[in-house]
Amino acid sequence: MCVRLIVLLAFIFVIPSVHSNEGQLDKSLSELNILLDQDPKQAIVKVSELNQFFIHPQPSSRLWFELKIIEAKAEIKLGLYQDAKQHLYQLESYLPVMAQFIEAPALIKLLLAQIEQKQSNIESSFTLLEQALGVVPKELVVLRSDILHSLARGLRYKARYREAERVVKDAISLVEPIDDKARLGTYYNQLGVIYDYMGSLQLALRFHEKSLKLQRSLKNQQGISNSLYNIGEIYRDLEKYKKALLHFKQALEVDKSLGDPIHIANSHGKLSQVYLQQGEIELALSHSQSGIELARSSRSNSDLAWQLSILAKIYVAQDALSQALSVAHEALSLAIAAKASRTERTVRLVIIEIELVQGHYEKALVDIEQVLTLPGIGTSYLAKLHQYKAQAQEKLGEFENALHSLQQFIEIKAILHQDLDKQQALTLRQNVEFIRQEQALKLIQNEQALQQASLENLKLQRGMGVSLLLCFMAIAIYIYKRQQQKQKYVELEADMMAQSLTQKNRLLADVSHELRTPLAALKLTVEAMQHNIEPDPKKGFDKIQKKISHLDNLIKDIYQSAQFDNDVLTLDKQPVDVNALIGEIVEEFQPMYATKQQSLLFAACTNNTLCFVDPARIRQVLFNLLRNSHFYTSNEGQTQVSFESNEAHMKVTVEDSFPGVAEQDLEKIFERLYRCEGSRSRDHGGSGLGLAICKQIIRAHGGNVGASHSEMGGVSISLYIPFEETRSGS
Template sequence: MCSTVFAQDNNWTDVEKSLNQQLDSNPELALKQAQELLKKENYSPNQNREAWFTLNEKIAHAQINLGLFEEAEKIAGHLYQIHDANVFAVYKARATLLQAMLAERHNNTEQVQAKSKEGLALLEQQDAQLQQTLKADLYSLLSTSYRALADYGNALKYAKLALELSEGDLPKLARSHNQIGVIYDYSGNVELALKHHELSLNIRRQSDNQQGLSDSLYNIGEIYRDMGRLPQALKHFKQALKVDESLGNPYHIANSHGKLGQVYLAMGDIKRAQEHIEHGIYITNKMQAPSDAAWQMSNLARVYVAKGELYKAHEIANDALELAINAKAKRTEHTVRMALLDIAMAQKNTAEARTQIELLLSMPNTGLQYQQELHKINAQLYEESGDITEAYLALKRFVEVQKELYSYIEKRQSERVAQNVEVIRQEQALSLLQKEKALQQAQVDNLELQRKVVVLFMLLFLGVVLMFYFRQIAKQKMANLSAQMLATNLKEKNQLLSDVSHELRTPLAALKLSIELLEHNIEPDTEKAYGRVHSKIAQLDNLIGDIYRSAQYDNNVIQLQKQPADLSELLQDIVNDFKPQYQLKPQALVIDPLPEGLICEVDPERFKQIIINLLNNSLAYTYENGETHVSLQIIDCNGVNKAQLTVSDSEPGLSGAQLSKIFERFYRADSSRSRDLGGSGLGLAICKQIVLAHGGEIVAEQSELGGVTFKVLLNLS
């Protein structure tokens, strides 16, 4: 597909669209194709500057995704240098975006902010509508830089600005939701974090954005890890790593390895944890990303704590701290210091532990929840050393911070209530204003209405006449409809009587013939003749009983004796009774393993009647050496658990038209079948009546075995 598009050099829009798709799913291929296109004369800066610039831009983006940062920096620097800000402001802004992206990969937050703000300043005098996508990218990078500095207020502010400008651009919209979700997660608002991550994931699934899918899976995995749901976290991080490795972005691959290491460590699998984390350290060192390397090393230090090698853990954590401080990565520094505190506690090094606690408490990004935990640890340390006074003071600070935390939570709740009250107040004010305008309009309308009183009376009179006329028509229609319904009911009653008499006539005729043969001593085998008589009498008795039961269901006479019952036990009893009949035919009766304790509120005898009728139907109509398959299971129907009984058989099958009539009284799909095989013709109709009386549903459809499948759905108690 791509080669066809690129062959059409005159269609630049299609070329760019195809390149964007490849950039998300296969950056290596996008890099090669963009480099080939750049060699063509019609994509030179003189003939088509936009295409030439965009191809260089795509090459740099692909190189960033593949970790080829030096090559990307050369292109970004060249594009920045050759474009004058007064003449080519937009091109220069796009070049600063590339430089900001590269700075972000190297964890240089100051450079990210400087370049992002420079790009936004260049776009101030440009058409906002045309450049909103570029602005969204710059705001997104600004948000990322503030998040790295643990300034979540500014991070959220710029992420929301990026979201507003991304409307209509699905990939950027998904990225913004994902970014906001990460900020809420870091801020401790898990509910809002999951909401935005799910929005991002759904958008990325629609657009098949593989890298975006990986980001969403990664961040949802983080939330599951923080919630202690480690198997779910492991599943999401593994999926993210698989996508990252297929795309080849070392930045994302390293992060996924680090997160897998954290989860394995929490699960006690130290060997796997160390393998993943060391792989992540190797990649981050190769990328020259000190902040990411420091984070990976803090994870490795925790691995050595778990192994009991505390000296090694302390050495690695100190190296990580130096990297984080030099990179000015405040959040990473906070993470490393927490690891150092854990190491000091494990070493029983009280002085070091207190030092780290003081430093952590002095850091602006240490939240109230962390602060109260640190004060609690401090109080414990003083108590163990016998300094009761300092222990009391630390405990007092713990209580103060705890009160402050509760106050903060209460304030947040009060703010939400106040916002809701303000919204209601504004709605009431708006409603009052609308009423005042409506009153003024009513006064104007009243003057107009006074001039039209005569016309109004005429219209009212005409309306009364028309109402009377239409009412007479409606009465006539109702009378016609009633007559039609009576005629239909009479026709259905006559048809039912005809069907009943027809069904009775056949066994009665056979019964009469057998009696006459006996009466005139013509029948050679008297015992066999009496057997036929008894058989026909039993058939008549079954038919009359079925007709009676069907009539009772129609008239709502039968009262169900519902009680909690184990459906598996009821089904097993009936199947055991039927096995000899199936073996005699012969016909295979297969039942799936039944679930234990499947309790449902049913009338046990009526439920058994459903199974008996369905098995009788299958036994009668399935060819010899055929198969009947029975199963009982719990299924999810739109979030509601239901019990599903399934009876499927082999050939012969039925058409769609025949299946739609199969629950009608006395209906037989094949009129040539013997009525001895067909039973009363009411079994399936009675099944449907019993199921409906239980508030369930029954359907018939074509079976994979070649015959018919009946499915009965009942609500679980």
């Protein structure tokens, strides 16, 4: 009861004094608007405190109206869209008695349109913005500029960048004469985003830096976050990932303090992209999941589609291609439903990447042609599409088409560089024009010293002529160097294709040789038995059986290696006690090693020995390594097998004693059909593909192999396989 009495007294005595001092009222509202940009949560608290002065709605009160608008803006910033809509609809119902507030109809439509944009309802927002433009009075240039800014944002979502650029420049032209720094900072940031999407990184960075400078001078935390976010995106495009991470992390911290779920989700998404490009998959997945959770809770289909496209790329990096494709198709459905053209193209590119990794090259070509028919494709998107097209055509053996697509890719890249050159030349001309105008102003201000000024002007013009000449020479040299780089790139592409063809021919020749040698021996033995030259028929049949077995093993190894190359051989992963598996294999090899008086030892692991692997393939790898070690290690030699593990991966090492391998051969022993010089050259009937297949099997498990000199005098080969959570499929 006492509290209500105090509120009533405040209403009776405080409100009249507020209305009697409009300057004080404007100051209070201005401070509240600043708080709205810096801390929307605190702004809602302050508005709630002031709303206690009003027992009932007072649509005729300027203070009540302004507080409702600030409350709705704060709720939009915090993602409380339904609450904001409720307050705006309430205001709209009072419009017949709010005629004195000439900005009210347009302002309410603008805020409702911003909510629709936040929820990816772009078409609805266009309708509301057109209505707002129709009712905003001409003298309210600031409100008109805000409407144009929101319209530019919607056009940007629809990938209509040229229209968006024109509209946001119109907004800037309205507020530049009144030096509205807060809006200029916001509009510069919007223009920077548009230029970034258009591929004009130089212009984008310039406007983002102008925006950041203004936002810092105003201490506008949300504006600072937006600028940091967009500058980080440019650094990501330029592959300067450390700078990109620094900007995105700062943006995320500011976004968390302000509480806008969409902004927080977007910062998580950008951090996920950078960590993925740096190969830090776990960090990328963590940020991606955070972004997806926030986007789902905000019911923004466009933002959720973009977040899911990032998750799909992470699954590709983890070789979980079926999951990647499923997530990508979900993202595509959401982007199409939201009519988010840019997000749709981004998701379609991800699907094409997945199809290329899966080896579905014909399907990828169909999807590429479909994307090429979409309107408003940027130059950088177009270049990437032709690059993917060339890759698919090469894999399908369509080399002429692949070469044509590669040429289109190079030409588009050249156009991008030419655009950059034009932008630099335009900047140069603008600078020269600025100098000329500045000099003309000085001449007007110094009419009394006309002769001296004329002389100085002449000197300046001569200097400008020389400067221009030097600048144009520099531009010509730059263009010449660019053409040289382009020519070198083309030559490099040709050399790479020639090297690839040479490697294929060499591999075919080696395979032919490997098959010819046992076939020739087999033929001689058969002919010897046919003409009764072989004195011991049983021994002859044994030779034939041995050669046939050798041929069979060689063909099996070649076939298995080809299966790994084409990604058609799947793994049957299951939880395996690796200690027990290695122990069984070592026990099986003991009799073989005893024939050469060799010792075979096994140092078991004392930590976690359960790993998610394909036991048959791991057995094949260890069989090849121990067989090689037995054949190539001298009599009475020693072979040591050790197994270690930590939280991240397991490590299996097989090392032996003399003889070893030359330094130049260590990096090549995993190549197919490679022969070492000296005592470890292949003379034991192997196919020459064993170590290559070992490497392919370990890489299929997500691991790696390496070879080094052993302290025992021979070779040490280490296998690294990451631990995985037990799951049902691979």
